[in-house]
Amino acid sequence: MMHNHKNESVFVSGDEAVALGVRLSRPHVISAYPITPQTIVVERLSEMVEDGSLVARYIHVESEHSAMSAAMGASSVGARAFTATSSQGLLYMAEGLHYASGGRMPIVMMNANRSLALPWSIFGDHRDSMSMLDSGWIQVYVEDAQEALDMTIQAYRIAEDSSVLTPLMINLDGFILTHTYELVEVPPQEEVDSYLPPFSTPNKMSLEDPKSMGFSTSPADNMEFKYQQHKAMMDSREVIKQADKEYAEIFGRSYNGLIDCYQCDNAEYILVTAGSVTGTARVAVDSMRSKGIKAGVLRIRFMRPFPEQEVRNTLAGAASYGVLDKDISFGYEGTMFTNVNSALSGTAHIPRGINFIGGLGGRDISVQDIEEMFEALRLCPAHDYTEYRKNRIRFVNMGVSIHE
Amino acid sequence: MNNKRITVKNMTDKEYFFGHKACAGCGGSLAVRLALKVFGDRTFAALPAGCMSAVGFIYPQMAFLNNAIISTFPGTGSMLSGMRAGLDALGIKDTHVVGFAGDGGTADIGLQALSGAIDREEKIIYICYDNEAYMNTGVQKSSLTPYGARTTTSPAGENLPGSVMHKKNLFEIVAAHDIAYAATASVGYPQDYLNKLSKAALVEGTSYIHIYATCPTGWGTPTETSVSLAKEAVDSGLWYLAEYENGEFTLNRRPKEFFPVKEHLLKQGRFKHLKDSDIRIIEEARDKKWKRMLEHWK
Amino acid sequence: MDKPELKNFTKPESIKDYPVGPSFSGGHLVSVNSGWRTFKPVVALDTCTGCYRCYLVCPDGVIVKTEAGKVAVDYDFCKGCGVCAHECPFDAIEMVKEDLQK
Numbered sequence: 001m002m003h004n005h006k007n008e009s010v011f012v013s014g015d016e017a018v019a020l021g022v023r024l025s026r027p028h029v030i031s032a033y034p035i036t037p038q039t040i041v042v043e044r045l046s047e048m049v050e051d052g053s054l055v056a057r058y059i060h061v062e063s064e065h066s067a068m069s070a071a072m073g074a075s076s077v078g079a080r081a082f083t084a085t086s087s088q089g090l091l092y093m094a095e096g097l098h099y100a101s102g103g104r105m106p107i108v109m110m111n112a113n114r115s116l117a118l119p120w121s122i123f124g125d126h127r128d129s130m131s132m133l134d135s136g137w138i139q140v141y142v143e144d145a146q147e148a149l150d151m152t153i154q155a156y157r158i159a160e161d162s163s164v165l166t167p168l169m170i171n172l173d174g175f176i177l178t179h180t181y182e183l184v185e186v187p188p189q190e191e192v193d194s195y196l197p198p199f200s201t202p203n204k205m206s207l208e209d210p211k212s213m214g215f216s217t218s219p220a221d222n223m224e225f226k227y228q229q230h231k232a233m234m235d236s237r238e239v240i241k242q243a244d245k246e247y248a249e250i251f252g253r254s255y256n257g258l259i260d261c262y263q264c265d266n267a268e269y270i271l272v273t274a275g276s277v278t279g280t281a282r283v284a285v286d287s288m289r290s291k292g293i294k295a296g297v298l299r300i301r302f303m304r305p306f307p308e309q310e311v312r313n314t315l316a317g318a319a320s321y322g323v324l325d326k327d328i329s330f331g332y333e334g335t336m337f338t339n340v341n342s343a344l345s346g347t348a349h350i351p352r353g354i355n356f357i358g359g360l361g362g363r364d365i366s367v368q369d370i371e372e373m374f375e376a377l378r379l380c381p382a383h384d385y386t387e388y389r390k391n392r393i394r395f396v397n398m399g400v401s402i403h404e
Numbered sequence: 405m406n407n408k409r410i411t412v413k414n415m416t417d418k419e420y421f422f423g424h425k426a427c428a429g430c431g432g433s434l435a436v437r438l439a440l441k442v443f444g445d446r447t448f449a450a451l452p453a454g455c456m457s458a459v460g461f462i463y464p465q466m467a468f469l470n471n472a473i474i475s476t477f478p479g480t481g482s483m484l485s486g487m488r489a490g491l492d493a494l495g496i497k498d499t500h501v502v503g504f505a506g507d508g509g510t511a512d513i514g515l516q517a518l519s520g521a522i523d524r525e526e527k528i529i530y531i532c533y534d535n536e537a538y539m540n541t542g543v544q545k546s547s548l549t550p551y552g553a554r555t556t557t558s559p560a561g562e563n564l565p566g567s568v569m570h571k572k573n574l575f576e577i578v579a580a581h582d583i584a585y586a587a588t589a590s591v592g593y594p595q596d597y598l599n600k601l602s603k604a605a606l607v608e609g610t611s612y613i614h615i616y617a618t619c620p621t622g623w624g625t626p627t628e629t630s631v632s633l634a635k636e637a638v639d640s641g642l643w644y645l646a647e648y649e650n651g652e653f654t655l656n657r658r659p660k661e662f663f664p665v666k667e668h669l670l671k672q673g674r675f676k677h678l679k680d681s682d683i684r685i686i687e688e689a690r691d692k693k694w695k696r697m698l699e700h701w702k
Numbered sequence: 703m704d705k706p707e708l709k710n711f712t713k714p715e716s717i718k719d720y721p722v723g724p725s726f727s728g729g730h731l732v733s734v735n736s737g738w739r740t741f742k743p744v745v746a747l748d749t750c751t752g753c754y755r756c757y758l759v760c761p762d763g764v765i766v767k768t769e770a771g772k773v774a775v776d777y778d779f780c781k782g783c784g785v786c787a788h789e790c791p792f793d794a795i796e797m798v799k800e801d802l803q804k
Contacts, residue, residue: 028489028490028493028494029486029489029490029493031482031485031486056493057489057490057492057493059482059485059486059489059524060520060524061482061485061520062482062516062517062519062520062523063482063516063517063520065476065478065479065482065517066478066479066481066482066485066516066517066520067482068476068479069475069476069478069479069480069482069483069486069517070479070482070483070485070486070489071486072475072476072479072483072486073450073473073475073482073483073484073485073486073487073488073489073490074486074487074489074490074493075486075490076473076483076486076487076490077448077471077487077490077491077494077496078490078494079486079489079490079491079493079494081486081490095476095477095478096476096479099476102723102724103723103724103725104722104723104725105723165722165723202722202725203722203723203725204725205448205471205472205473205487206471207445207446207471207496207499209727210445210468210469210470210471210472210727210728210729211471211472211473211725211726211727211728212460212461212466212467212468212472212473212725212726212727212728212730213471213472213473213474213724213725214461214473214474214475214724214725215461215462215463215466215474215724215725215726216457216458216461216462216463216474216724217463217724218462218463220713221463221713221720224714224717224720225720225723225724227717228717228720228722228723231717412754412755412757412758413754416704417704417767418704418705419704419705419706419763421763422705422706422729422731422762422763422779423705423706423731423733423734423735423779424762425735426761426762427781428738428739428761428781428782428783429761429781429783429784429785430761430783431761433761433762434759434760434761437760437761437762437763438758463724463726464711464726464730464732465730465731465732465733466726466727466728466729466730466731467729467731468728468729469705469706469728469729470728471728472728591759594758594759595758620783626784627783627784627785628783628784628785628787628788628797629788630761630783630785631759631785631788631789632788632789
């Protein structure tokens with residue numbers, strides 16, 4: 001791999017790393033509306049526009065719905081657009097999320113993962129973005145500030161690929177990533193420029209070829225457009241891998257595509273995670289391994305497109321697996337768990353899985369909590385089936401007894 | 405852009421909104437047609453859910469000759485801002501960015517985004533074609549439905565006279581932003597509308613035109629009276645032609661005496677049930693409004 | 703009159719022939735509106751003064767200014783609303799029932 005030597009190292013928060021990534025991606029239009037814990041992104045971008053280090057139109061919108069509508073307006077005339085939100089804001093723009101993906105507008109948005117009201121909480125979990133899983137956006141969950149910056153640049157490359165033309169949401173755990181300072185390498189602008197070509201799309205209004213956009217269809221045509229959306233998202237899997245590979249060649253950092261595994265090769269017990277909790281899980285894996293227990297962690301980076309094959313290949317040989325969801329679909333189970341189980345269905349040997357629901361509303365998840373998950377994974381293959389099914393969904397680190 | 409007065413004699417022969425599926429006699433489609441003839445080829449239009457988007461973009465029949473997009477229902481103002489910002493950032497010059505939204509899309513669900521767009525003072529033109537109810541969904545009451553109008557959600561019966569609320573004063577709400585240019589118009593006074601469109605085209609900041617647009621389907625009126633009825637609404641004082649510029653309101657038309665309200669209203673199916681007491685309420689509201697306008701407006 | 707031409711359109715056979723997303727060329731007309739009409743406007747050329755009031759107020763833009771300084775009607779797209787006849791200051795347009803013309 002070719003490592004460049006012109007990188008600048010800066011000590012920044014996850015939010016600031018995203019802002020730096022946005023600047024390097026040269027968007028034409030930024031639509032901004034504040035919401036904790038995303039706000040720092042749009043604050044930094046406004047400063048960059050003010051000092052001239054970022055040449056872009058900065059629109060102060062009056063709501064998240066308008067943030068997405070403005071981004072779509074920009075995208076519809078062929079401009080590269082960025083916006084950012086979190087939690088309630090993401091839900092308020094829900095109509096726009098489906099609209100942008102249906103319109104094949106490759107907008108990039110940062111989402112600071114935060115709990116949903118009620119009760120109110122500004123702290124992190126994944127219930128906001130997971131509830132938008134069906135909105136047709138590519139969804140990536142990053143683990144640290146460096147990945148946040150790198151993925152912001154890769155996001156435009158992936159979303160704007162002519163076979164993809166699908167918007168992309170970069171998810172950062174609220175506070176844990178958005179507000180934590182880390183040393184981040186900032187690549188030089190000219191190398192980003194060589195990696196990320198200017199935005200071009202056939203799907204735009206122009207004076208040479210006036211377009212009617214966002215049209216309506218009868219039942220005779222609607223499914224074809226929906227099929228195209230699905231196909232583009234499925235095709236994006238290869239584009240994501242290629243974008244990662246080329247990024248590694250130029251910048252020396254790779255994230256292994258759709259999933260990121262730690263000690264999974266010969267692991268008997270694998271915990272599936274997303275986002276920042278993965279670091280804690282790796283420490284727990286090391287601890288389990290030091291006791292001779294073959295533990296591993298599979299970090300899902302992309303929830304859409306879902307890394308079905310990678311998940312299946314990694315988990316199929318395990319004795320059992322756990323899925324740590326910072327989310328729950330009330331009345332069933334965590335959304336990642338449902339997706340992982342679906343990926344495994346139909347394989348010859350399906351290991352037993354346990355769903356750990358944790359971290360809701362910012363509840364801490366410690367190394368010890370994760371060690372206990374691995375202990376549970378060790379025990380579950382031996383349980384009788386009824387007993388196993390009864391305890392398949394487990395709430396981690398509850399502050400009170402829930403056995404009434 | 406030239407300053408020459410656009411009239412029916414010199415306007416372009418190009419039809420930019422043609423072959424659409426609006427109802428026969430639709431006032432809204434006339435408002436859109438005339439506006440695009442003034443604004444021309446370099447127009448980028450956004451239309452939220454509503455009659456004109458529903459009738460203009462039915463794949464594969466595309467009725468707009470210029471660039472156009474259906475916007476989110478609440479997001480016309482912000483989508484226009486995004487389009488303007490994008491065009492400017494890409495260096496695409498001498499363009500008009502124009503919104504065409506109905507009364508519901510403007511005064512109800514789209515008001516927040518419209519307010520934001522005016523506040524940003526961008527060079528966009530927003531046209532509200534006001535047919536006084538949610539017509540595209542089958543005639544439901546909006547905040548611009550006048551007192552006494554029967555709609556499918558404000559039925560007239562023994563207990564209620566149709567809508568019990570008066571029309572929201574959107575023109576002055578818009579003007580209160582200290583917008584660069586705002587005007588009211590009527591499809592019954594097309595030359596006055598053309599003059600205001602031409603003015604809006606030259607404004608550097610944001611402009612807003614609120615045009616009264618007949619809906620034969622929703623109002624229960626003969627299709628051929630769409631223009632004469634919209635003229636009569638102005639002549640009876642139930643609508644008015646005005647402008648807001650440089651912080652001042654101007655009345656463009658002051659009828660010496662009003663056309664009889666009762667005669668005007670009873671031509672419309674939506675008002676057929678009105679009692680004389682209801683008509684008095686409508687006249688009193690009109691007189692109050694005109695007293696204020698005549699006192700304070702130029 | 704300067705308006706889009708009526709085009710022949712056949713439904714795509716392959717998904718590859720669909721537009722990328724709901725985005726299509728503007729002014730793409732594949733069907734006419736003449737079937738909506740019960741009455742059609744007929745212009746009396748000897749009475750028409752060429753004032754173009756009808757041209758101005760037609761919601762569908764189907765009134766055509768002719769070289770002779772009069773008007774004609776694009777019957778493919780006229781919906782027969784009758785605004786032109788109602789607004790004509792010279793009573794030069796008559797609304798005639800369609801079936802009587804056949």
